[in-house]
Amino acid sequence: MSGTVDVRSLRADDLRYLLAVANTGRLVAAADALAVDHTTVSRRVRALEKTLGVRLVERGADGWELTETGRAVAEHARPIQEAVERAAKAAAGVHDDSLTGTFRITAPDGFGTAFVVPALARLRDQHPNLSVELITATRQLGLHQSGFDLAIAVGKPVASRLYTERLTDYTLDLYASDEYLARYGEPTTMDELKTHSLIFYIDSLLQVGDLDAAKLAPGMTARFTSTNILAQLEATCAGAGIGLLPKFLAIRGGNLRAVRAGQKPMLLSFTLAARRDSVTRRPVQIVRDALHDEVRSRRAELI
Structure with missing residues (x-):
């Protein structure tokens, strides 16, 4: 200027x-x-x-x-x-200390549904005049994205000018339905595992480096793919193949069990991000605390 x-x-x-x-x-x-x-x-x-x-x-x-x-x-x-x-x-004679206005948060589909929604629902009980907007998508988070107060991403965001902190770790594992395993048999080795179809993200549309099927399920071919993890969960429950799913979603499937075949569960993390110039704002701090409380109280579902 x-x-x-x-x-x-x-x-x-x-x-x-x-x-x-x-x-x-x-x-x-x-x-x-x-x-x-x-x-x-x-x-x-x-x-x-x-x-x-x-x-x-x-x-x-x-x-x-x-x-x-x-x-x-x-x-x-x-x-x-x-x-x-x-x-x-x-x-107007109103003297409460509740939050008002609109708060926007972005999160991956599955985690947003399973953890962010209940955290925000309880927060709205305390702050009924607060409007919350949840945008769900599993994508790489960068500083160019506008219009969010807090963002949750898989792994660490690429934008160095964002304030970031680890929200929680979670495990990712291979799961199949009881009906699928009864029909096609349960693989017990990596070679046997390679003969089964993988359910995962559409590789060409996925921009999250930590979610690499070649690293997480080497040798398996993805034959049922979706940009939505909840669709992947349903496909796994329906017996369309073996799904690479986070534990916190797989346990919701009811009829799913882990398929180990010699490999161990994979440990990934969710990162919480905010613009550095807004991280000290009271609404950001209150929502941040609510999210940390949610994952802390439900850690057994994550790992």
Whole structure:
């Protein structure tokens, strides 16, 4: 930025529009959150950029994403928005300390369903005015992705500018249904295992290095593949082959048992990630604690 911004020309209300884009990553979603038209969001953000003399948002692969300067401006603006919300509560005679607004978290399909959902459900009991959005997909997490408050990824995210910490370890093993094993026999060696069909992810669409079938199930050919781990679980239960599944999902199958054939369960991990400029925010800390509590209390399902 060149020169000094005239604070008198800066409209604090424009910062709300930038925050909405930061929280949602979509102009239409930001407009819905603010109850305005998406063209209004675009116009107000552009006006803020003109006042500050810098680019704050740019078009990304998954929607609109904030530039580095935009993220810095948004985080400095966030306390202003929170102060406005507290003032509105005080005027209405509301004195509780509950969270409000929208919180977005991304997580892999299976873990998001089995662990994130119950953690968020209990959190909403404590904070009924909090809206939660869960986006599920098993993909590599990078800093270019916009519009999340917390993210959970398999292994360690590639973006070094994210704050990351290990959430939990979990085991991955080969499982088959009792009916499948009765029909095709139970493999007891690696050579026998190679004659069975593997149920796993679609290799060409999977961008998570830790989930490599060649390393996890060497010699097996994947003949039933899906981008969704819950579909893989159902296919395994239905006897479509031998599934490479996390323990916490396999135990939900009911009729599944581990197929060892000489190999040991594989240990992987889930990583919790947040932008460094938002990790100290109270909502992020509260959701983070809820997730850690969830995996701590259910460790036996994971390993």
